[in-house]
Amino acid sequence: MTxxxxxxxxxxxxxxxxxxxxxxxxLDIGTSKIACLVLQFDGSGVSREADGVGPMAGQANFxxxxxSTTRAxxxxxxxxxxxxxxxxxxxxxxxxAQKVAGVRxxxxxxxxxxxxxxxxxxxxxxxxEQGKVTEHDVASVLASCDxxxxxxxxxxxxxxxxxxxxxxxxxxxxxxEHSGNRLACDMHVLTxxxxxxxxxxxxxxxxxxxxxxxASASYAAGRASLVEDxxxxxxxxxxxxxxxxxxxxxxxxxxxYADWVRIGGHLITQDISQGLRVPYAVAERLKTLNGGIxxxxxxxxxxxxxxxxTGDWESDRRSxxxxxxxxxxxxxxxxILEEVRQRLDAAGFDSxxxxxxxxxxxxxxxxxxxxxxxxxLGPNVRCGRPLRIDGLAHQxxxxxxxxxxxxALFAAHPQDEWWDFEMPADRYPARSLRRAYRWFRNxx
Amino acid sequence: xxxxxxxxxxxxxxxRDPAPSRxxxxxxxxxxxxxxxxxxxxxxxxxxxAMSVGxxxxxxxxxxxxxxxxxGLVDKVQSREEFQVKMMTIEGASPAVDKALRSMLPVxxxxxxxxxxxxxxxxxxxxxxxxxxxxxxIKPGGILSAVVTERQPAVLWRHARGIEMxxxxxxxxxxxxxxxMRPDLPIITGDGADQVTAEALALIDAAGxxxxxxRGLQRQGERRWDVVLDHGQRILLPEVDALRALEHAIExxxxxxxxxxxxxxxxxxxxxxxxxxxxxxxRNTIRGARGLPLLGPDGQVLANDG
Numbered sequence: 001m002t003x004x005x006x007x008x009x010x011x012x013x014x015x016x017x018x019x020x021x022x023x024x025x026x027l028d029i030g031t032s033k034i035a036c037l038v039l040q041f042d043g044s045g046v047s048r049e050a051d052g053v054g055p056m057a058g059q060a061n062f063x064x065x066x067x068s069t070t071r072a073x074x075x076x077x078x079x080x081x082x083x084x085x086x087x088x089x090x091x092x093x094x095x096x097a098q099k100v101a102g103v104r105x106x107x108x109x110x111x112x113x114x115x116x117x118x119x120x121x122x123x124x125x126x127x128x129e130q131g132k133v134t135e136h137d138v139a140s141v142l143a144s145c146d147x148x149x150x151x152x153x154x155x156x157x158x159x160x161x162x163x164x165x166x167x168x169x170x171x172x173x174x175x176x177e178h179s180g181n182r183l184a185c186d187m188h189v190l191t192x193x194x195x196x197x198x199x200x201x202x203x204x205x206x207x208x209x210x211x212x213x214x215a216s217a218s219y220a221a222g223r224a225s226l227v228e229d230x231x232x233x234x235x236x237x238x239x240x241x242x243x244x245x246x247x248x249x250x251x252x253x254x255x256x257y258a259d260w261v262r263i264g265g266h267l268i269t270q271d272i273s274q275g276l277r278v279p280y281a282v283a284e285r286l287k288t289l290n291g292g293i294x295x296x297x298x299x300x301x302x303x304x305x306x307x308x309x310t311g312d313w314e315s316d317r318r319s320x321x322x323x324x325x326x327x328x329x330x331x332x333x334x335x336i337l338e339e340v341r342q343r344l345d346a347a348g349f350d351s352x353x354x355x356x357x358x359x360x361x362x363x364x365x366x367x368x369x370x371x372x373x374x375x376x377l378g379p380n381v382r383c384g385r386p387l388r389i390d391g392l393a394h395q396x397x398x399x400x401x402x403x404x405x406x407x408a409l410f411a412a413h414p415q416d417e418w419w420d421f422e423m424p425a426d427r428y429p430a431r432s433l434r435r436a437y438r439w440f441r442n443x444x
Numbered sequence: 445x446x447x448x449x450x451x452x453x454x455x456x457x458x459x460r461d462p463a464p465s466r467x468x469x470x471x472x473x474x475x476x477x478x479x480x481x482x483x484x485x486x487x488x489x490x491x492x493x494a495m496s497v498g499x500x501x502x503x504x505x506x507x508x509x510x511x512x513x514x515x516g517l518v519d520k521v522q523s524r525e526e527f528q529v530k531m532m533t534i535e536g537a538s539p540a541v542d543k544a545l546r547s548m549l550p551v552x553x554x555x556x557x558x559x560x561x562x563x564x565x566x567x568x569x570x571x572x573x574x575x576x577x578x579x580x581x582i583k584p585g586g587i588l589s590a591v592v593t594e595r596q597p598a599v600l601w602r603h604a605r606g607i608e609m610x611x612x613x614x615x616x617x618x619x620x621x622x623x624x625m626r627p628d629l630p631i632i633t634g635d636g637a638d639q640v641t642a643e644a645l646a647l648i649d650a651a652g653x654x655x656x657x658x659r660g661l662q663r664q665g666e667r668r669w670d671v672v673l674d675h676g677q678r679i680l681l682p683e684v685d686a687l688r689a690l691e692h693a694i695e696x697x698x699x700x701x702x703x704x705x706x707x708x709x710x711x712x713x714x715x716x717x718x719x720x721x722x723x724x725x726x727r728n729t730i731r732g733a734r735g736l737p738l739l740g741p742d743g744q745v746l747a748n749d750g
């Protein structure tokens with residue numbers, strides 16, 4: 001894990017350097033679209049009350065100066081499928097955003113949606129030698145968490161300390177300077193497939209960009225679309241994307257669980273295409289313009305022309321009713337929600353004090369989805385839009401941009417991760433000069 | 445049969461890839477780098493311009509050609525009909541000044557108005573003593589108009605080198621060869637008399653009743669005036685308040701006919717104590733009445749021989 005520690009620290013330094021230069025790019029590489037935002041940090045920290053964007057969650061010290069979105073290419077289930085294609089799509093998005101912003105973007109923060117994420121809750125405990133928690137002890141307790149075998153080729157994407165306990169006082173957010181004899185911590189670790197993340201890093205490198213941070217898309221979507229109270233009291237965020245559906249559970253402003261269902265909007269389109277025997281592009285149009293969940297009597301009479309270019313007049317001039325489309329879509333959406341339900345059950349969401357569920361992502365725009373979700377997931381369901389941030393154009397504020405906005409918040413205020421603390425001295429290789437230096441610094 | 449199967453004619457066009465090529469992407473990013481941007485937008489054009497101008501100008505013939513061209517162009521514009529000055533009108537000048545003014549014009553008319561430096565010409569004309577003020581301008585229609593105000597001579601000043609006419613401020617107007625040329629002007633003499641012409645004129649104005657007998661004013665030691673009358677009479681005025689002293693003398697003359705008597709000098713230098721120097725006849729009359737020996741015309745006591 002030392003290797004990962006070094007790379008993550010390097011990314012943190014890169015982020016700091018980018019903040020100092022004032023410009024940082026946000027790259028949300030999804031399965032259906034790639035969004036690129038260019039953020040400018042003016043460093044003033046003063047909030048500008050601009051068209052209803054208040055200083056709510058620390059989004060006040062930056063503004064979006066360039067944004068672009070393009071169709072994703074070469075992506076499949078949130079992972080890179082054809083590297084060259086994806087690279088071209090990233091280049092398109094970055095070039096367009098740069099052109100709007102008028103500045104060159106060197107550092108980007110990206111998110112990974114797929115890669116089979118797995119959540120682990122780790123616990124660690126140490127005794128306190130000085131009877132008081134020091135910075136050094138916090139690092140030690142984080143390092144003392146017993147890591148299970150993540151499996152071969154897994155990389156840690158997030159390792160966030162969620163809870164600290166000193167003796168029997170639990171639920172501490174910041175244990176420093178507390179006196180006690182024993183310090184325990186809970187850490188949430190999210191691992192992803194190492195190859196998936198490696199491919200993403202490589203793809204970004206090939207676009208001449210430096211990676212200044214990487215986050216899970218579910219985490220980013222949760223940060224953008226859950227309001228502060230929901231993050232504090234506990235809520236689940238369901239990010240209905242194109243290639244899959246991200247699930248993340250937040251409580252006390254920390255993510256405690258994240259998962260990924262490999263059924264998404266593209267599969268719905270595919271169902272329509274197969275079920276109604278229309279081309280994929282037509283199916284996509286049917287889904288976006290005429291899709292729905294609940295069929296009514298009026299929908300039977302609502303006939304939609306489907307065009308095609310097969311050359312067969314009979315099949316090209318067909319028309320389908322809206323209830324046909326709904327009839328194809330509904331089982332697949334139900335399946336997605338059932339899968340999400342299973343993941344939430346597996347995570348023990350039932351035992352959380354608050355049962356709030358927020359639907360976001362492009363799929364949450366299906367009319368009537370909240371009704372169906374209420375039946376499957378639980379009573380407290382709402383459709384969430386991302387937090388308003390300064391300078392973002394209005395057409396980029398719909399729910400499908402919640403992970404991009406979440407990444408912007410992540411760039412501005414990253415939560416503490418394990419690698420933000422100094423590595424304890426005994427983790428350094430033996431006979432290292434830095435180890436000696438650290439020992440001296442901690443003991444005198 | 446190929447024409448039958450390929451009934452659509454041209455194969456379907458491939459859609460253009462919207463993604464920028466790797467080269468275009470890199471160039472775009474380079475272009476967005478501030479330094480490159482500045483160099484390419486300002487530095488390179490400036491350098492190219494400077495270099496091409498430098499190379500072109502490095503040849504002697506071309507430089508001469510450029511100079512000639514510019515000079516020719518300037519000349520062409522300046523010698524246009526609209527800028528030509530054809531004649532000069534002079535108002536308010538005596539014939540002598542008129543002649544001098546015409547001879548001072550640096551160019552022969554008609555000439556371009558760009559060749560006539562009005563400021564320099566004005567300064568040159570102002571150096572003439574006879575000219576007090578001149579207004580020079582070029583009127584539409586190509587007329588150089590000069591409105592001259594000449595100095596009016598107010599007094600003649602006789603000094604060691606001759607006689608000059610002065611205006612009321614003491615500025616020289618012209619020299620005259622003799623007093624008879626301007627009998628209408630009063631005369632003043634003495635060193636430094638031209639410095640206080642105004643006071644002299646005031647004294648002459650105040651002379652009133654004695655004006656017919658006034659021959660002139662004499663400046664004494666560059667500090668005070670003597671009023672010189674005919675029959676060798678003088679009135680010595682003080683340094684300060686000379687005018688009041690003269691009025692005092694005129695008052696004495698009016699009440700006592702002082703100047704009608706045999707008095708050579710009225711000394712008013714001390715205003716509190718006017719002193720009168722009598723003439724020889726008067727003194728002899730007094731001496732004769734007292735039985736004293738008479739005086740000769742030189743002021744010496746005559747030998748009492750009869």
